Amino acid sequence: MRNNMTVNRCRGYTLVEIMVALAIIAVLGAVSVIAYGEYTAKAKAVDIVTQYEALRTRAATVLSNRTVEKCDDVQMMLNGRHPVGSSHAALGYDFVKIADKAYRPVLAVCGKADAGRDAVRVARAAHDSLARQASAMEKDAVLTDSVVSFALRLTEGDQAVCRTPVSNPVSPCDAAGAAQAKAHKAAYDQKKADLQALQRAPQAPPPGQAPSLKQAAPVVAPPDPGQAPAPGLLPMKAPSLRQPTVAVAPPAPVQQRVPTPRPAEPAAHPAQCTLVDPATGRPAAFPPGSTYESKTDANPNPNPLPSKAPGSECIVCGDPNKGTPCSDLDLVLAITAVCPDDKPFCGNRVINDGGVIKEYRMCVDNARVTAGLEKNKALGGACLKQLGPGQPIGECDAFCYGDLCNSDTNPNSGLRVTQCQ
Amino acid sequence: MSSPTPNDYSALISQASAEVDKKAQAQQLRESRRKKNTGQQIAVAVCTLVVSIAGYQIWSRLAPPGDKQVAKDLENTVEQARAVIDQTRKETGQLPDALPAAMASVVRYEKTDKAYKLSATVLGVRVTMESDGPKRTDFGVKQ
Numbered sequence: 186m187r188n189n190m191t192v193n194r195c196r197g198y199t200l201v202e203i204m205v206a207l208a209i210i211a212v213l214g215a216v217s218v219i220a221y222g223e224y225t226a227k228a229k230a231v232d233i234v235t236q237y238e239a240l241r242t243r244a245a246t247v248l249s250n251r252t253v254e255k256c257d258d259v260q261m262m263l264n265g266r267h268p269v270g271s272s273h274a275a276l277g278y279d280f281v282k283i284a285d286k287a288y289r290p291v292l293a294v295c296g297k298a299d300a301g302r303d304a305v306r307v308a309r310a311a312h313d314s315l316a317r318q319a320s321a322m323e324k325d326a327v328l329t330d331s332v333v334s335f336a337l338r339l340t341e342g343d344q345a346v347c348r349t350p351v352s353n354p355v356s357p358c359d360a361a362g363a364a365q366a367k368a369h370k371a372a373y374d375q376k377k378a379d380l381q382a383l384q385r386a387p388q389a390p391p392p393g394q395a396p397s398l399k400q401a402a403p404v405v406a407p408p409d410p411g412q413a414p415a416p417g418l419l420p421m422k423a424p425s426l427r428q429p430t431v432a433v434a435p436p437a438p439v440q441q442r443v444p445t446p447r448p449a450e451p452a453a454h455p456a457q458c459t460l461v462d463p464a465t466g467r468p469a470a471f472p473p474g475s476t477y478e479s480k481t482d483a484n485p486n487p488n489p490l491p492s493k494a495p496g497s498e499c500i501v502c503g504d505p506n507k508g509t510p511c512s513d514l515d516l517v518l519a520i521t522a523v524c525p526d527d528k529p530f531c532g533n534r535v536i537n538d539g540g541v542i543k544e545y546r547m548c549v550d551n552a553r554v555t556a557g558l559e560k561n562k563a564l565g566g567a568c569l570k571q572l573g574p575g576q577p578i579g580e581c582d583a584f585c586y587g588d589l590c591n592s593d594t595n596p597n598s599g600l601r602v603t604q605c606q
Numbered sequence: 607m608s609s610p611t612p613n614d615y616s617a618l619i620s621q622a623s624a625e626v627d628k629k630a631q632a633q634q635l636r637e638s639r640r641k642k643n644t645g646q647q648i649a650v651a652v653c654t655l656v657v658s659i660a661g662y663q664i665w666s667r668l669a670p671p672g673d674k675q676v677a678k679d680l681e682n683t684v685e686q687a688r689a690v691i692d693q694t695r696k697e698t699g700q701l702p703d704a705l706p707a708a709m710a711s712v713v714r715y716e717k718t719d720k721a722y723k724l725s726a727t728v729l730g731v732r733v734t735m736e737s738d739g740p741k742r743t744d745f746g747v748k749q
Contacts, residue, residue: 201646204653211660218664279707295711298670298729325690325706327713329679331671331728336707358711 222306229273229303230310236269236276237292237315237337244290244339247517248346256280256288256347262517263290263339273307275300277357279336280350281323287345291323291336295358298331308333334358496524496548498588499531503545510536510543519592524548531591536580546591554584673731677743680726680733684741687713687724691737 198206240263247262260278263269269276274296280288296308312328312335315321326335340346501522502515524531525548532549535542585591671679687709694702701722705715716723725734732747 199646201649201653204650204657208653208656208660211657215660215663218667222667275711277711279710281707282703291707293707293711297712298676302668302670323706323708325686326708327683327686327711329683331676331679332683332712332726334708334711336711356711 223310226303226306226310227314229271229307230314233271233274233276233294233307233311234314236271237294237321240269240292241321241337241339245341248290248340248344252287252345253347253513255349256290256351257349258514259290259347260351261514271307274304274311274333275357277355278351279354279356280347281336282350283343283345286348288348288350289344289346290339292339293334293336293357295334295356296332297358305331305333308335332358496526496529497531497586497590498523499548500546500589500591501548503543503547505534505545505547510545516544521589522548530554530584530586532585533583533591533594534580535583535594544594549584670729673729673745676729676731677733677745680728680731681741681743683709683712683726684724684733684735687715688735688737691715691722691724 244263248259253259253262259280263278269278269292274294277293277295279291279293281291282288294308294311296304296306298305309328312322312326312333315335315337320341321337323336323338327333328335498521500519502511502518502520503509528548528550530549530551530553532547532553534545534547536544583591583594687705690706690709691702694700701717701720704710705713712728713724713726721737723734723736725732727733727747730745730747732744733741734744735741
């Protein structure tokens with residue numbers, strides 16, 4: 186009898202036991218889901234926080250002590266080649282009116298339940314994270330379960346950044362906000378395509394400019410003394426002649442590169458630096474980042490410049506044929522184009538037109554580089570240094586080879602072979 | 607028929623006593639079983655409640671907020687916007703040109719000379735308020 190009872194008890198679980206087990210599982214599940222939700226929201230919010238901090242830094246660079254006419258342009262300047270946006274919550278620019286014809290930009294962040302609970306949670310997590318920075322948060326944030334909306338300051342104090350409000354203001358929370366971001370991207374791509382087409386078209390030197398270099402300008406840097414830096418190096422950043430616009434670093438370079446240390450004394454061109462295509466006997470196609478040796482006193486017999494090489498990715502803006510120089514916006518946006526093979530070099534032309542500095546950035550061909558170098562050599566002296574505001578009228582050409590090597594007014598790399606094997 | 611003997615009485619009393627004891631034991635057993643059942647029922651109910659609460663918590667994390675919740679949130683937001691407008695009007699004597707950037711993403715603000723209209727829409731719930739009128743909540747609105 187007793188044995189029978191024991192056997193019966195071991196046959197299964199009672200309802201209570203099952204329910205207790207279920208309850209434990211449910212509690213653990215709920216805690217896990219809530220904790221995981223908060224964890225993922227915080228992780229996604231990091232993207233917003235990072236974008237905000239990058240934008241604030243960028244705003245400090247491109248907008249410091251200047252007032253742009255159109256707030257639309259400020260939006261473009263801040264966006265650069267990477268429009269602000271997040272797949273988790275809506276981001277967009279807004280402009281706070283601080284006086285008549287005086288606005289300053291803010292970054293509006295919005296998470297609505299329409300986009301899912303996740304959007305609200307992520308926006309809330311971003312708010313909580315940024316709320317610690319007292320100077321960052323605009324007042325009157327909306328924090329509810331259905332919608333979270335707040336704005337973040339992009340500039341210090343009440344500095345007026347632009348005068349004309351945006352032509353088509355949209356809220357980042359609206360569907361129109363996403364459409365505007367798309368339109369911005371399309372406009373940027375269109376501008377880039379136009380400039381690329383311009384670079385590919387045959388380019389005549391601007392009338393009355395090319396043959397008359399009035400100022401001496403060996404923009405060619407001395408060649409490297411045997412020591413070959415790693416390929417793909419960008420030149421040292423040089424200060425710009427145009428203030429304050431050109432002082433802006435181009436947004437998001439393709440790759441972070443280490444500046445090349447420059448020797449004080451030029452040395453003879455080492456023979457082992459010759460890159461020759463065995464088939465043609467001419468210098469081979471140099472990989473991006475290489476630069477070409479130029480004729481200098483220290484190196485009177487350099488390799489001839491190749492007529493064709495893989496085109497650099499250059500900053501391109503302005504149209505010398507039409508006499509339309511790069512605008513402030515162009516220089517800040519720093520739109521790049523991959524140059525065609527027959528114009529593999531990047532070239533910067535700077536003209537001091539009665540105290541107004543005009544700048545063009547373009548792809549250039551071998552013949553133009555050679556001619557420019559000859560003239561620069563003949564004229565001697567630091568051309569670009571004499572082109573500052575208030576200096577006599579003059580013009581300078583600078584050339585370089587390598588991706589984004591013309592991001593500064595004076596590329597400072599000259600044309601040198603830096604990859605010697 | 608013979609009269610019962612004292613032994614017969616004794617046996618009868620013993621039998622009755624046994625019966626009473628048996629009944630008392632059965633009663634006690636029933637009582638303890640009932641208590642045990644009640645405890646089990648309470649345990650099952652508690653467990654069911656815990657499971658339900660946990661399920662609700664999970665569901666509420668994943669599902670969108672209900673219309674009433676949204677309406678309440680939007681009403682609060684619109685009230686907050688009205689407070690800002692009233693404050694500006696008190697300070698400057700004029701209606702503000704725009705709402706603060708933090709609110710402008712959510713609340714639509716339209717103003718005429720002396721009147722204004724605020725509206726906010728989330729998940730098909732729209733709360734509208736005019737400067738001289740009460741709040742109005744509409745459900746099932748297409749954005």
